[in-house]
Amino acid sequence: MLKSTIAPMISTLQSKTKPQNLFPIKIATFSNAISQCPPTVRQNASLNTPTSQTPTYKLPPSSAYVHLPFCRKRCHYCDFPILALGSSSTQTADDDPRISNYIHILIREIEATRTHFDQHPPLETIFFGGGTPSLVPPSLVAKVLDTLRSKFGLCLDAEISMEMDPGTFDAKKLKELMGLGVNRVSLGVQAFQEELLKACGRAHGVEEVHEAIEIVGSCGVENWSMDLISSLPNQTQEMWEESLRLTVEAKPTHVSVYDLQIEKDTKFGSLYTPGEFPLPSNTQSAKFYQMASRKLSEANYNHYEVSSYSKNGFECKHNYTYWINKPFYAFGLGSASYINGTRYSRPKKLKDYTNYVQDLESGLVDFQEDDVDEVEMAMDVVMLSLRTSKGLELKSFREDFGSPVAVELCKVYEPYMKSGHVAFLDHRRREITEDEFSLLVLDDEKLENEIGFIRLSDPDGFLLSNELISLAFGVMDP
Amino acid sequence: MAQSRPLSTSRYNSSDSAGRLCQVPNLWFKRNEQRSQPPAVRMATNLKLFLSSKPPPHHNNHHCTTTTTLSRRRRHHLLPIPVSNRTFCSLQSFHSSKNNSNNYSRSRRRSYRVWSKAADVQSKDASDAAEVTVLTGRDRLLKVPTENIRNFSIIAHIDHGKSTLADKLLQVTGTVPSREMKEQFLDNMDLERERGITIKLQAARMRFMYEDRPYCLNLIDTPGHVDFSYEVSRSLAACEGALLVVDASQGVEAQTLANVYLALENNLEVIPVLNKIDLPGAEPNRVVQEIEEVIGLDCSNAIYCSAKEGIGIKEILNAIVQRIPPPLDSAGRPLRALIFDSYYDAYRGVIVYFRVIDGTVKKGDRILFMASGKDYFADEIGVLSPNQLQVDELYAGEVGYISASIRSVADARVGDTITHYSRKAEESLPGYKEATPMVFCGLFPIDADQFPDLRDALEKLQLNDAALKFEPETSSAMGFGFRCGFLGLLHMEIVQERLEREYNLSLITTAPSVVYRVNCTNGETVECSNPSLLPEPGKRRSVEEPIVKIEMLTPKDYIGSLMELTQERRGDFKEMKYITETRASLTYEMPLAEMVGDFFDQLKSRSKGYASMEYSFIGYKESDLIKLDVLINSEGVEPLSTIVHRDKAYSVGRALTQKLKELIPRQMFKVPIQACIGTKVIASESLSAIRKDVLAKCYGGDISRKKKLLKKQAAGKKRMKAIGKVDVPQEAFMAVLKLEKEVL
Known part of the structure; x- marks a missing residue:
């Protein structure tokens, strides 16, 4: 499992600390009997990690992601598995056979999913992502929800989110969806400037953005998120400031701010190079990030994850299952599930996906894996938890993966505490000072006992999360 | 060495009957190969001799066509007979030097013709032929x-x-038949032939009839580079005369001068030969004048020749007999033989080439090497013609080789005197010196796993190269390697190249450095070639550096730029002489350290290739030398430290910091890169911090791609060396070391 360490002479060199075997005890540590410990039904809602005896990943999922891939057209930055319907079908896609056929296959997939769990907690979160899920007629959404409900059960107060794009829904449609149980809207606004929307190839303009905000408000959606993209081509500081101001004014309970990623096989990918004009420079886009962090914090949003802000209690529960490495179902084209420690991504092409569902029905697909790679698991935990403001909870990490790796993690981050990128917190979430740390670091046992959490600072640590997380990876997989 | 053997040879090696026979081409090709079957070898060689003893060289091609079918038919019958030896010999020679990687199919295609020749001889009378060759x-x-x-x-x-x-002399005297002739016959190593230089010596015994009397001419080849001037002096000491070959269009060059002076010091009869007179640009009269003026050599009987066209060869041979004095007949005295070369043979141990000065040496004698004090039994003695032919005895005046299962060339160094164990000579021959390395560099395997291989390779090379010195060195950046000492720059390059080529090692070499002498405050004198081992400034009273005298010969147009170059390199002007109207000689004294970089390249490029140079070590001189340290984020980076003259510290420091700034990836914080003398920062750059490196979104919880990216990033960090908390890629070190070579 662990790579053998490099030739012995290398290790004697004065180079980075290369932990030799940080995972001495194999998987045994986190294979505690699950059966003894039936999952508590509402643990996810409290945003707490589960009891330490049960490894999180072994729990039966109580979240489901449903991919609804339809879009009117592909945005220029998007490399996601989507199915573009064309501009002719704006709001009246109700009878588009492409949608109904897909929903049919999707339902077959949900029904054919076997779960291997003795007990099923009812679903606590469902997330309709896309694509543009709001293009799917509510009647078809209802079918999907019914299928999920009958297959897994659904908590009464389950969070049911749906990504909705301006211009793809009206009040009637939203009301209908709300009637089906959708209670959280993720509104894909992206920008408040006509030229930016156009440059991104969005299918809507600023007018539709304002309309959509209006509709969401008028329909009484209590929990909704405004989704923005920063660092768009030709985006200026003024534009970004304006977007943030208008966002705050619209009073969403949640804001997602995604820093634009230039993906290879997209139109942007062929047009632009990251950090080069017309994209903002690296420094500029770091400023955008910092500005969002500052402005939204001033407006009482908590920066609870790298790209996510929310009012108190309005964190996206569904997304949070990701950050705490909890299992979740996933259904639909190209979607990725995480069950029993295994991640599985469905085919990204409709035809392949259809075949996959066929195979699933014939019992030919089995994601059960005997072994979960401990190092990979630890990497997932670190990578995901460090995205959150809560950070990595060292105690449970230590229990799952052993003390040596926990200690090494603390040590590798020591310089970055001094540079202000990483914070160490005690068990009561009080920040440990540099002086305190320099005492702790002398004694491994003290170090692992006294440190409760490791978190990245906001915004500097978050901004360099890749660098910082890859440092941790280096420690975990020498 | 065996690795560089041509493909075709090893191909034949695999077959049983041919396997033995293919030793022959090996013999011709690589001196350092084992000759497992001397009689077969000799016979094959002599057969060839016989075949080609009648010049001109390209005589029997017409036979080929006529006898092709015959030979093809015969081939099957003849295979087990030694005749096939010749086939392979001929094959080898046909393919000549350049294209060693010839493949089997090509050899096959060729073999018809070659075979026909062999068969041609065979068809006359096999036994006759054999007899005649043996006689020859x-x-x-x-x-x-x-x-x-x-x-x-x-x-x-x-x-x-x-x-x-x-080559031509060997051909004309029938020592090597023209068909076996490879170009540059005596340059055995691929490397020698490629570079057009002679690294190790060769010798050849020729038989020449002059006025109906047989003469034995021994040509002792000399290495053609200043790095090996000691070897040159020893081989000159083994001669009574020398041919001074000067290109009739180029004139006298610096190196020629140095070696002629060496020859004159050894009281050699020097015969001036103007070569390449067939070339359109040849000006033999001007060059003759030049030789007379510069060297002071009487050129009235200079020989005009064109080795390529075979003009004047006979005249040269005649002049050798007429003008070079014979050796003293001192066979009655106790044995004294001068070693002018030795090499290591993997199967037979060290083979020593020597000239008997006094006495005689016989096969089976117990011999003593006077300088090393080692004694051995001479298992085999022989002459070089130019391949080894065994004889029973060698007398005073003769040149030959000894094989005595000697373990390392260090036991039988060039310049040492061989005498009899039982009847020792009273005094050894003068002039013995142990090679002292002048130039040093660190050699590190790029792949740390190759460290043991590097050590083995160096040990093997050292068996054959007593001047090569090495000791293990550890560097925090480069890992484990060796600090190696060389006679000079060419020697260094050659060793590096042989290590890479013949031992398949990938190496990083540090900037070459010289040996400094540090006079410490406590009165001690420390020799130091490694900047990281330089005593603390407080403990140093003064530092001395090696100084060379350098003589450059250049067309007058380039005098200015060469003076500029030398001045830049802290050269101290000594003398300028016009040797002809258009050519001048410049003499400077210069620190060796300034020469070990790219001085020679610069000399060549600034003179459009026309200038030549020659240097000799003249001693140590106190100099204002300092250790220049590089600090990355305030941490010293030992492997990048260098010893430089104070006046150059600023420019070197600037170049280093700038290069590092280019090469070190940006970090999460601002990184100062500084060059310092002691604590004083003399050059500084700063690497700005990365501002943003964040992935926005885990779409639908699909983290696999993101994780892959982060893993890649982590792997990238692993390939770097941590200097404090800064990750520096290996390439940065390599580039800086290369830069150091350039700017120092």
Whole structure:
């Protein structure tokens, strides 16, 4: 499992600390009997990690992601598995056979999913992502929800989110969806400037953005998120400031701010190079990030994850299952599930996906894996938890993966505490000072006992999360 | 060495009957190969001799066509018979030097023609042929009176045609038949032939009839580079005369001068030869004048020749007999033989090439090497013609080899004197020196796993190269390697190249450095070639550096730029002489450290290739030298430290910091990169911090791609060396070391 360490002479060199075997005890540590410990039904809602005896990943999922891939057209930055319907079908896609056929296959997939769990907690979160899920007629959404409900059960107060794009829904449609149980809207606004929307190839303009905000408000959606993209081509500081101001004014309970990623096989990918004009420079886009962090914090949003802000209690529960490495179902084209420690991504092409569902029905697909790679698991935990403001909870990490790796993690981050990128917190979430740390670091046992959490600072640590997380990876997989 | 053997040879090696036979081409090709079957080898060689003893060289092609079918048919019958030896010999020679990687199919295609030749001889009378060749062979081994022995070497500048002339002499005397002739016969190593230089010596015994009397001519080849001037002096000491070969269009070059002076010091009869007179640009009269003026050598009987065209070769041979004095007949005295070369043979141990000065040496004698004090039994003695032919005895004046299962060349160094164990000579021959390395560099395997291989390779090379010194060195950046000492820059380059080529190692070499002498405050003197081992400034009273005298010969147009170059390199002007109207000689004293970089390249490029140079070590001189340290984020980076003259510290420091700034990836914080003398920062750059490196979104919880990216990033960090908390990629070190070579 662990790579053998490099030739012995290398290790004697004065180079980075290369932990030799940080995972001495194999998987045994986190294979505690699950059966003894039936999952508590509402643990996810409290945003707490589960009891330490049960490894999180072994729990039966109580979240489901449903991919609804339809879009009117592909945005220029998007490399996601989507199915573009064309501009002719704006709001009246109700009878588009492409949608109904897909929903049919999707339902077959949900029904054919076997779960291997003795007990099923009812679903606590469902997330309709896309694509543009709001293009799917509510009647078809209802079918999907019914299928999920009958297959897994659904908590009464389950969070049911749906990504909705301006211009793809009206009040009637939203009301209908709300009637089906959708209670959280993720509104894909992206920008408040006509030229930016156009440059991104969005299918809507600023007018539709304002309309959509209006509709969401008028329909009484209590929990909704405004989704923005920063660092768009030709985006200026003024534009970004304006977007943030208008966002705050619209009073969403949640804001997602995604820093634009230039993906290879997209139109942007062929047009632009990251950090080069017309994209903002690296420094500029770091400023955008910092500005969002500052402005939204001033407006009482908590920066609870790298790209996510929310009012108190309005964190996206569904997304949070990701950050705490909890299992979740996933259904639909190209979607990725995480069950029993295994991640599985469905085919990204409709035809392949259809075949996959066929195979699933014939019992030919089995994601059960005997072994979960401990190092990979630890990497997932670190990578995901460090995205959150809560950070990595060292105690449970230590229990799952052993003390040596926990200690090494603390040590590798020591310089970055001094540079202000990483914070160490005690068990009561009080920040440990540099002086305190320099005492702790002398004694491994003290170090692992006294440190409760490791978190990245906001915004500097978050901004360099890749660098910082890859440092941790280096420690975990020498 | 065996690794570089041509493909075709090893191909034949695999087959049983041919396997033995293919030793022959090996013999011709690589001196350092094992000759497992001397009789077969000799026979094959002699057969060839016989075949080609009648010049001109390209005589029997017409036979080929006529006898092709016959030979093809015969081939099957003949295969087990030694005749096939010749086939392979011929094959080898046909493919000649350049294209060693010839593949099997090509050899096959060729073999028809070659075979027909072999068969041609065969068809006459196999037994006859064999007999005649044996006679010929015996002939060459026949003793001649001492007064009929002539020992000589050839002095020439690179490219003035020394090797071509040597080839021609071997051909004309029938020592090597023209068909076996590879170009530059005596340059055995691939590397030698490629670079057109002679690294190790060769010798050849020739038989020449002059006025109906047989003469034995021993050509002792000399290495053509200043790095090996000690070897040159020893081989000159083994001769009574020398041919001074000068390119009739180029004129006298610096190196020629140095070697002629060496020859004159050794009281050699120098015969001036103007080569390449067939070339349109040849001006033999001007060059003759130049030789007379510069060297003060009487050129009234200079020989005009073109080795390439075969003009004047006979005249040269005649002059050798007429003008070079025979050796003294001192066979009655106790044995004293001068070693002028030795090499390591993987199967037989060290083979020593020597000239008997006094006495005689016989097979089976117990011999003593006077300088090393080691004694051995001479298992085999013989002459070089130019391949080894065994004889029973060698007399004063003769040149030959000894094989005595000697373990390392260090036991039988060049310049050492061989004497009899039981009847020791009273005094050893003068002039013995142990090679002292002048230039040092660190050699590190790029792949740390190759460290043991590097050590083995160096040990093997050292068996054959007593001047090569090495000791293990550890560097925090480069890992484990060796600090190696070399005679000079060429020696260094050659060793590096052989390590890479013949031992398949990938190496990083640090900037070459010289040995400094540090006078410490406590009165001690420390020799130091490694900047990281330089004593603390507080403990140093003064630092001395090696100084060389450098003589450059250049067309007058480039005097200015060469003076500029030398001045830049802290050269101290000594003398300028016009040797002709258009050419001048410049003499400077210069720190060796300034020369070990790219000085020679610069000299060549600034003079459009026309200038030549020659240097000799003249001693140590106190100099204002300082250790220049590089600090990355305030942490010292030992492997990047260098010793430089104070005046150059600023420019070197600037170049280093700038290069590092380019090469070190940006970090999460601002990183100062500084060059310092002691605590004083003399050059500084700063690497700005990365501002943003964040992935926005885990779409639908699909983290696999993101994780892959982060893993890649983590792997990238692993390939770097941590200097404090800064990750520096290996390439940065390599680039800086390369830069150091350039700017220092």
